[in-house]
Amino acid sequence: xxxxxxxxxxxxxxxYFLRKRHKVLRTKVHYSLxxxxxxxxxxxxxxxxxxxxxxxxAVGRAESRTVRDYLEAVRRNKPKxxxxxxxxxxxxxxxxIENQFDDSDAITQLKLSQERLDLAMELAEMTTAQQIGPLxxxxxxxxxxxxxxxxxxxxxxxxxxxxxxxxxxxxITR
Numbered sequence: 001x002x003x004x005x006x007x008x009x010x011x012x013x014x015x016y017f018l019r020k021r022h023k024v025l026r027t028k029v030h031y032s033l034x035x036x037x038x039x040x041x042x043x044x045x046x047x048x049x050x051x052x053x054x055x056x057x058a059v060g061r062a063e064s065r066t067v068r069d070y071l072e073a074v075r076r077n078k079p080k081x082x083x084x085x086x087x088x089x090x091x092x093x094x095x096x097i098e099n100q101f102d103d104s105d106a107i108t109q110l111k112l113s114q115e116r117l118d119l120a121m122e123l124a125e126m127t128t129a130q131q132i133g134p135l136x137x138x139x140x141x142x143x144x145x146x147x148x149x150x151x152x153x154x155x156x157x158x159x160x161x162x163x164x165x166x167x168x169x170x171x172i173t174r
Contacts, residue, residue: 067146074162
């Protein structure tokens, strides 16, 4: 919306006043040389969001949260290179560390102590590993609509590490 104020002439004194004294006004005042008007732009009144718009935003946030949780679980459970460690192999290595600890020098004890802490943390993570099943079920429900709304293709899902069988369950095809 614009409000027009008609001026017969804009004097140098008035334009100097606008330029130097009221910089805030100067940003809002636009000169129209054709009609010798000063155009003052005014913000349009804000309208409240509709209930359907709020509901759509809530659905989008919930779907994003579900997809994020699943993708983070996939990343955490992604197999690493090399031999897989089992809880039994970790317990055996902890027993070896305990036997070697007393007979070692100070530097070796320091390294063995750190290795013991790392192995204990890894063992705890293995025993309390997050089950991906419930996250996968929730992902299958929302993946297709989320992907369509955000323009995510089958190839992008595969690159990030989503299993093809999961994508097929979700109805996402090549």
